[in-house]
Amino acid sequence: MSKALLAIVWIAGPLSGTIVQPYIGFRSDNCRNKFGKRKPFMVGGAAATLISFIALAWTREIVHGFLSFLGADPESQFVQITSICFAIGWVCLLDVAINTVQAGIRAFIVDNAPTHQQEDANAWAGVIVGIGNVLGYLSGYVDLPKIMPFFGNTQFKVLSVITCIALGGTVLISCLCIRERDPRHDPPPPTEQTGVLAFFKQIFRSARRLSPQIRKVCEVQFFNWMGWFPFLFYITTYIGQLHVNPIFKANPDMSPKEIDEAWESATRVGSFALLIFAITSFTSNMLLPFFVVPTYRAPSPSKSLSSFHSSTSVHRNGHQPTTPRDTPLPMSASMTSFFPPPPDEASHSRLARLLSLAQIPWLTLRRAWILAHLLFAMCMALTFFVTTPFAATVLVGVVGLSWALCLWAPFALISAEISKRDAQARKTGGTNDDQAGVVLGLHNVATSAPQMLATLVSSAIFRIAQKPRGEPGDDSVGWVLRFGGVAALVAAYMTSRLREEGASEKVKGKENGDAERMDSETV
Numbered sequence: 016m017s018k019a020l021l022a023i024v025w026i027a028g029p030l031s032g033t034i035v036q037p038y039i040g041f042r043s044d045n046c047r048n049k050f051g052k053r054k055p056f057m058v059g060g061a062a063a064t065l066i067s068f069i070a071l072a073w074t075r076e077i078v079h080g081f082l083s084f085l086g087a088d089p090e091s092q093f094v095q096i097t098s099i100c101f102a103i104g105w106v107c108l109l110d111v112a113i114n115t116v117q118a119g120i121r122a123f124i125v126d127n128a129p130t131h132q133q134e135d136a137n138a139w140a141g142v143i144v145g146i147g148n149v150l151g152y153l154s155g156y157v158d159l160p161k162i163m164p165f166f167g168n169t170q171f172k173v174l175s176v177i178t179c180i181a182l183g184g185t186v187l188i189s190c191l192c193i194r195e196r197d198p199r200h201d202p203p204p205p206t207e208q209t210g211v212l213a214f215f216k217q218i219f220r221s222a223r224r225l226s227p228q229i230r231k232v233c234e235v236q237f238f239n240w241m242g243w244f245p246f247l248f249y250i251t252t253y254i255g256q257l258h259v260n261p262i263f264k265a266n267p268d269m270s271p272k273e274i275d276e277a278w279e280s281a282t283r284v285g286s287f288a289l290l291i292f293a294i295t296s297f298t299s300n301m302l303l304p305f306f307v308v309p310t311y312r313a314p315s316p317s318k319s320l321s322s323f324h325s326s327t328s329v330h331r332n333g334h335q336p337t338t339p340r341d342t343p344l345p346m347s348a349s350m351t352s353f354f355p356p357p358p359d360e361a362s363h364s365r366l367a368r369l370l371s372l373a374q375i376p377w378l379t380l381r382r383a384w385i386l387a388h389l390l391f392a393m394c395m396a397l398t399f400f401v402t403t404p405f406a407a408t409v410l411v412g413v414v415g416l417s418w419a420l421c422l423w424a425p426f427a428l429i430s431a432e433i434s435k436r437d438a439q440a441r442k443t444g445g446t447n448d449d450q451a452g453v454v455l456g457l458h459n460v461a462t463s464a465p466q467m468l469a470t471l472v473s474s475a476i477f478r479i480a481q482k483p484r485g486e487p488g489d490d491s492v493g494w495v496l497r498f499g500g501v502a503a504l505v506a507a508y509m510t511s512r513l514r515e516e517g518a519s520e521k522v523k524g525k526e527n528g529d530a531e532r533m534d535s536e537t538v
Contacts, residue, residue: 026470031110032463039118040452041214045204051195052452053123060116061186065179067109072167072175074102116186118456125430125451127193130438131309133431134380134423138304141422145297147181152290221453228432229454231513232425233461235384238506241465242391242499243421245473246414250292251285253398253492254407258284263487274485288408295415296422303419305373307383310431380424381513387420388507395500398493428513429458465502472498 039056046052070077078098079089087094128136151174159166159173166176225233258281263269269277394414401407433451473495480491 026467027107027110029463029466029470031107031114033460033467035111035114036118036459036463037218037453037456038214039115040122040454040456041217042452043119043122044450044452047198047201047203049197049199050190052198053119053126054190054195056119057116057123057186058190060112060114060119061182063112064109064116065183067105067112068175068179070105071102071109072169072172074098074105077101114459116182118452118459120186120189121426121430121455122451123189123193123195124426125433125437125455126195128430128434130431130434133434134307134309134427135304137427137430138300138423140426141300141419142297144422145293145300145419148293149290149297152286152293155286155290217453218457222457225454225457226432226436228514229429229458231509232428233458235506235509235513236425236458236461237465238502238509239388239421239425240462241469242395242502242506243418244466244469245495245499246391246395249473249492249495250411251282251289253496254285254288254404254411255281256489256492257402257407258404260487260489263485269485271485284404284408288404288411291408291412292415292418295412296418299416299419300423303383303423306375306378308374308376308379310380310427379515380427381510381515384420384424385507385510387417387424388503388510390414391417392500392503392507395496395503398496425458429454469499469502 039060043052043056046055048055075098078101079094082094082097083089124136124140125133154170154174154177159170159177160168163173163177166173255278259277262277263274266273391414394410394417397410398407401410430451433454437450476495476498477491480489480494482489482491
């Protein structure tokens with residue numbers, strides 16, 4: 016496949032993420048199906064993803080079989096070009112399908128978890144992503160066709176079938192076990208909000224009136240993904256270059272075939288580094304919720320709680336009653352979800368005190384995210400001094416900690432803000448105009464657009480710094496990674512501008528307490 020076609024394939028993902036997710040979010044927000052707002056898009060997107068994977072895995076058999084039936088030579092150039100075009104088409108459809116199911120699932124989390132559980136829910140989403148990454152990278156070291164020949168005769172075919180089973184099964188379980196609130200009870204969407212033109216109007220209107228907190232998170236994500244995109248795409252090439260440098264230096268006159276063999280070995284070294292990266296990220300996603308102070312506290316277990324979707328009481332200081340900050344419960348939902356509920360309040364208090372010892376008092380989610388940006392930037396700066404694949408693998412493993420926060424923090428912050436605004440709107444009998452689908456779609460634009468920009472910057476760096484293939488000492492990928500580190504520094508500064516939700520509420524609570532004491536003294 017030519018580099019021009021490869022460019023089209025690589026750009027399809029960010030481009031579809033920029034357009035498809037906001038549109039799916041807009042359509043799901045206005046959906047009034049009896050099965051829920053998000054489930055129809057989750058199921059439809061999952062079905063399209065399964066079909067796309069199967070069609071991609073069996074592209075050769077489908078195209079060759081069909082054209083052979085029409086009398087074409089399977090080895091002809093026409094058949095080869097047709098196969099490539101067929102595969103590119105299904106890759107583009109796969110990008111659209113994945114963005115559809117992603118948009119539905121992310122909004123599904125926001126809709127079905129109260130505000131104080133948004134950090135918990137998104138932390139677990141990061142854990143599940145980590146498990147998938149570890150299993151995916153591990154599969155690269157296993158001869159899957161030998162173990163499961165009934166799924167196909169190539170590695171990609173078996174992986175595609177396993178992916179289809181995993182995606183279909185998890186979406187089915189989610190749809191069967193979680194009951195969405197019936198959207199037919201919501202006011203019908205305005206008739207002018209049903210077309211494509213209405214979609215663009217709604218997107219621009221929502222972008223202008225985003226809450227300051229969500230807007231700042233999107234600004235952070237723009238620079239954050241400008242840094243992460245080069246790392247995720249080129250880190251295996253960087254480690255591979257370190258592996259082949261001494262080989263090329265010792266053998267300056269290698270043939271193209273020998274160069275290919277050297278790079279095949281280098282690719283395996285880079286894949287192992289990504290496996291370490293995935294394991295570190297997964298472990299961090301499991302452990303970090305124990306150390307990070309939750310932004311919102313769960314309601315006291317001694318009080319009877321009303322439903323998240325049907326709260327009618329009003330807290331005396333004006334805050335939503337579903338997630339009061341002044342509750343004495345000193346642990347996050349993320350911690351308690353690891354353990355079965357205690358039989359009584361005394362046991363619960365003992366467990367709370369035990370688990371709260373792990374919390375670092377000053378480490379809020381916002382501060383943890385700042386540290387993750389700084390850690391990533393520092394690791395990218397250390398590429399100036401890394402000269403061996405082993406050192407680079409250690410560096411990539413450390414970066415897994417930053418990746419864990421990247422999977423958790425922005426979604427938790429945005430989801431909590433959306434959930435809080437939605438709860439307040441329901442409490443007052445109104446509606447939240449900026450619902451989860453549209454807001455998360457705009458957030459995805461903030462993560463997809465910088466990927467296209469980073470691709471252009473990376474191409475310019477390669478044009479300037481890249482050496483001919485087979486020459487040692489090519490550090491062009493290193494400069495691309497360092498560019499990502501600079502973007503991470505900007506993201507760290509932007510994160511420092513985020514509001515510390517818990518701190519602001521604590522100040523408000525103190526002010527309310529002072530006012531009550533003054534009133535009592537006056538009386």
